[in-house]
Amino acid sequence: MAEQREMKEKNPWHRPVIICITVFIAMGVITLVAMAVVQNKPLHQKYKYGIVLDAGSSHTSVYIYEWPAEKENNTGMVRQTHACNVKGKGISSYAWNISYAGMSLRECMEEAKEKIPVWRHPETPVYLGATAGMRLLRMFNAAVSDQVLSSVERFLQTYPFLYQGARIISGQEEGAYGWITVNYLNGNFRKALTTMGALDLGGASTQITFVSKQEVESEENSMLFRLYGNDYHVYTHSFLCYGKDQALKLALAKQLQTGESQLRDPCFHPGYIEQKSLASSPCVPETRPHDSERTFTHTGTGNASLCQEVVKRIFNFTHCPWGRCSFNGVFQPPVEGQFGAFSAFYFVMNFLNLTSDSLEQSKLKMDHYCSTPWAEIKQRYPSVKQKYLAEYCFSGTYILTLLENGYNFTSENWKDIQFIKKIGDSDAGWTLGYMLNLTNMIPAEAPDEPPLPHGGYVAIMVLFSLFIFILFLLAYKLFGRPVCNANKQII
Numbered sequence: 444m445a446e447q448r449e450m451k452e453k454n455p456w457h458r459p460v461i462i463c464i465t466v467f468i469a470m471g472v473i474t475l476v477a478m479a480v481v482q483n484k485p486l487h488q489k490y491k492y493g494i495v496l497d498a499g500s501s502h503t504s505v506y507i508y509e510w511p512a513e514k515e516n517n518t519g520m521v522r523q524t525h526a527c528n529v530k531g532k533g534i535s536s537y538a539w540n541i542s543y544a545g546m547s548l549r550e551c552m553e554e555a556k557e558k559i560p561v562w563r564h565p566e567t568p569v570y571l572g573a574t575a576g577m578r579l580l581r582m583f584n585a586a587v588s589d590q591v592l593s594s595v596e597r598f599l600q601t602y603p604f605l606y607q608g609a610r611i612i613s614g615q616e617e618g619a620y621g622w623i624t625v626n627y628l629n630g631n632f633r634k635a636l637t638t639m640g641a642l643d644l645g646g647a648s649t650q651i652t653f654v655s656k657q658e659v660e661s662e663e664n665s666m667l668f669r670l671y672g673n674d675y676h677v678y679t680h681s682f683l684c685y686g687k688d689q690a691l692k693l694a695l696a697k698q699l700q701t702g703e704s705q706l707r708d709p710c711f712h713p714g715y716i717e718q719k720s721l722a723s724s725p726c727v728p729e730t731r732p733h734d735s736e737r738t739f740t741h742t743g744t745g746n747a748s749l750c751q752e753v754v755k756r757i758f759n760f761t762h763c764p765w766g767r768c769s770f771n772g773v774f775q776p777p778v779e780g781q782f783g784a785f786s787a788f789y790f791v792m793n794f795l796n797l798t799s800d801s802l803e804q805s806k807l808k809m810d811h812y813c814s815t816p817w818a819e820i821k822q823r824y825p826s827v828k829q830k831y832l833a834e835y836c837f838s839g840t841y842i843l844t845l846l847e848n849g850y851n852f853t854s855e856n857w858k859d860i861q862f863i864k865k866i867g868d869s870d871a872g873w874t875l876g877y878m879l880n881l882t883n884m885i886p887a888e889a890p891d892e893p894p895l896p897h898g899g900y901v902a903i904m905v906l907f908s909l910f911i912f913i914l915f916l917l918a919y920k921l922f923g924r925p926v927c928n929a930n931k932q933i934i
C-alpha cells in the first residue's frame with residue numbers, strides 16, 4: 444500500500460496541479476486558435492455603392508446597389524438596397540418642356556444622397572440609361588432627344604456622386620443586361636449552371652434573350668459573353684413599338700383603318716366609353732395626310748377571343764427571310780430552357796392572377812375577365828389606377844399572343860416561364876447587369892477562391908482544437924495509470 448501511494452506520488456500525471464495545467468493549456472490553445480481566426484476576418488464589412496437610373500418610356504426609376512468593398516470581383520455580391528420611382532412620366536415626355544426633365548429626378552436623387560454614406564459619395568458611380576421612349580423620340584426628333592439628355596446630364600452633375608454619363612442604350616444592350624441580371628442574381632454564372640432566358644416587357648419595346656444551342660443565323664441577334672470562365676452564345680432581340688403601350692396604339696390604329704370615328708373594341712370591357720385621340724408616333728405612321736390627331740369614340744365590347752384576333756393583326760407572321768422567325772421577319776431559334784418574365788409581363792400577369800396557370804387556363808380566365816362590365820371592374824378595384832385598369836384586358840391578351848404566336852411558346856413549355864418581379868432583394872431588369880458590366884464586376888475568368896469559406900475554416904479549427912484536447916484527456920486516462928502498473932510489475 445505504502446509503495447503504491449509512493450508510486451502515485453512519483454507519477455506527475457496524478458498531481459491535481461498538473462491536471463489543471465493540462466486543462467488550461469488545452470483551453471488556451473482553443474481560445475488562441477478561435478481568436479486568431481476571428482481576428483483574421485475583416486473588422487467590419489465596408490460597402491461600396493452604385494446608382495443606376497432606368498429612364499423608361501413610361502417613368503424613371505432610381506436604383507441603389509451595394510456590395511462589400513473587399514469582394515468587388517466576387518460574383519453574386521451586389522444587391523439592390525433601395526429603389527425610388529420618379530413622380531410623373533418618363534424623360535421623353537419632357538420633349539416640349541426640356542428644362543424640367545432633369546428637375547423631375549430631384550426627389551429620388553435627394554433620397555440617394557441620404558441613403559448612401561456621405562464619405563462614399565465622391566466614389567459612387569451614377570449611370571443613366573434611357574430605353575425605348577427615348578429611342579422613339581430620337582427617331583422623331585434627334586435634336587430634342589439630345590437636349591433632354593443634356594438636361595438630365597446637367598442636373599445629375601450637380602450631385603456629389605461620380606457621374607458616369609447619360610445615354611440611350613440599344614435594344615440589344617437592354618436585352619443582354621436583363622439576361623445578365625437574372626442569371627447573376629440566380630447565381631448561375633458562378634456555379635456554371637445552365638442559364639435562364641429573359642423576357643422584358645416595357646411600354647415602348649419588348650426584349651427576348653436566351654442561350655440557344657442552335658446556330659443564330661442573323662449576326663445582329665447574336666452576342667458572345669465570356670463570364671467567369673465560361674462562354675455564352677446568346678440570342679437577343681428587342682422589338683421597338685411592341686411594348687404594351689405602343690402595341691395598344693398599333694392595335695387601335697389597325698382598327699381605325701376603316702376611317703370610322705366610332706371604335707367598338709373587343710379588348711376593352713363592355714360599358715367602357717371614352718373620347719380619345721390617336722397622336723401619330725414613329726410606331727404608328729400617319730395613314731392619311733393632315734390627319735395627325737385622329738379623334739374617335741372608344742367603346743368596349745369585351746371579347747377576349749376577338750381581341751386576340753385584333754392583336755394578331757399587329758404582327759406580320761408571313762414574311763421570314765431566315766430558317767425560322769418570331770414575327771416581322773425577325774430570326775428566332777426555338778425557345779429553350781427556363782425563362783424569367785419581368786417588368787410589365789409580371790405587373791399584368793400578377794394583376795390578372797395568371798402567374799401560375801397553364802396557357803389554356805389563362806385564356807379561359809381572360810375570356811371571363813374581358814367580358815366583365817367596366818362598372819363592375821371599377822367597383823372591384825377602386826384603388827387601382829384607372830388607366831392600368833382599363834387596359835388589363837388588352838395587356839393580358841397581348842402578352843398571351845406575343846408569347847404564344849410571337850415567340851412560339853406552347854402549352855407544353857408554358858410552365859417554363861416564371862413571371863417574376865424580384866430575385867432576392869433586387870428587381871429583375873436591365874439596370875443591375877448594366878452596372879455590373881460598366882464596373883467590370885463580372886470577371887471573364889473565375890478568380891481563385893480560398894479552398895474553404897471563412898465559416899468552414901473557423902469550424903474546422905475549433906473542432907481540431909477540441910479533438911486535441913480530447914486526445915490529451917484520453918492520453919491521461921490510458922497512459923497515466925498503466926505507467927504505475929508497469930512499475931509495480933517490475934518491482
Ligand SMILES: O=c1[nH]cnc2c1ncn2[C@@H]1O[C@H](COP(=O)(O)OP(=O)(O)O)[C@@H](O)[C@H]1O
Nearest residue numbers: 499500501502574575645646647648686787790
Ligand atoms: O402596376 C402596373 N400595372 C400595369 N402596368 C404597369 C405597372 N407599373 C408599370 N407598368 C407598365 O410597365 C411598363 C414599363 O415600361 P417602361 O417605362 O420601362 O418602358 P420601356 O422599357 O419600353 O422604355 C409601362 O407600360 C408601364 O405602364
Ligand SMILES: [Ca+2]
Nearest residue numbers: 499574645786
Ligand atoms: Ca423598361
